[in-house]
Amino acid sequence: QVQLVQSGSELKEPGASVKVSCKASGYTFTNYAVNWVRQAPGQGLEWMGWINTNSGNPNYAQGFTGRFVFSLDTAVNTTHLQISGLRAEDTAIYYCARGFYYDSDSDASDVWGQGTLVTVSS
Amino acid sequence: DIQMTQSPSSLSASVGDRVTITCRSSQNINNYLNWYQQRPGQVPRLLIFAASTLHSGVSSRFGGSGSGTEFTLTISSLQPEDVATYYCQQSYSFLRAFGGGTKVEIK
Numbered sequence: 001q002v003q004l005v006q007s008g009s010e011l012k013e014p015g016a017s018v019k020v021s022c023k024a025s026g027y028t029f030t031n032y033a034v035n036w037v038r039q040a041p042g043q044g045l046e047w048m049g050w051i052n053t054n055s056g057n058p059n060y061a062q063g064f065t066g067r068f069v070f071s072l073d074t075a076v077n078t079t080h081l082q083i084s085g086l087r088a089e090d091t092a093i094y095y096c097a098r099g100f101y102y103d104s105d106s107d108a109s110d111v112w113g114q115g116t117l118v119t120v121s122s
Numbered sequence: 123d124i125q126m127t128q129s130p131s132s133l134s135a136s137v138g139d140r141v142t143i144t145c146r147s148s149q150n151i152n153n154y155l156n157w158y159q160q161r162p163g164q165v166p167r168l169l170i171f172a173a174s175t176l177h178s179g180v181s182s183r184f185g186g187s188g189s190g191t192e193f194t195l196t197i198s199s200l201q202p203e204d205v206a207t208y209y210c211q212q213s214y215s216f217l218r219a220f221g222g223g224t225k226v227e228i229k
Binding site: 110 | 123166168219
């Protein structure tokens with residue numbers, strides 16, 4: 001079946017880096033974008049950006065430039081989110097989600113990964 | 123940037139009630155509006171895209187309407203399994219902002 005499976009929870013110290021993976025299966029990986037969404041504890045959803053799985057071109061929302069990097073490994077249908085210089089406020093669940101385009105420039109996230117909890121604490 | 127504002131932030135209604143959630147955008151987004159449901163402790167789930175198109179497998183109790191800057195999500199007859207937080211998201215501009223969410227509880 002169509003699914004996105006994310007890597008497991010991470011506990012990191014401030015200043016460290018983390019890499020979250022999101023492996024797609026059950027569909028043609030390069031036919032859909034991948035969005036990344038953050039959810040801090042007890043808070044709402046925050047769209048971080050997306051990656052074009054054809055070109056590998058990443059696009060970042062304001063507030064997610066610099067320390068956040070989206071990348072691809074198309075050989076294994078996997079998208080990665082790397083966060084460097086971790087801060088306590090980066091503690092959150094990070095979701096990847098498949099973006100299906102219902103119009104030329106408009107998409108919706110129809111399949112979601114299970115989420116990866118990243119905890120930043122000393 | 124386009125800002126998305128939902129109201130109310132929370133509501134409590136009885137089983138069987140009709141529930142309406144409003145989402146307003148800071149500028150015209152035509153009908154490029156998605157709705158998601160996130161049940162407690164679960165992953166978000168797509169309910170509606172293009173303002174009014176029900177996603178596959180979603181109950182017909184859910185309906186969406188609106189265009190331009192004002193949109194509504196309606197639950198025609200609230201059920202216990204509808205307890206969740208609902209989010210709108212615009213897909214008109216490059217920055218796909220979410221609304222702040224509306225928490226729906228059973229009275």
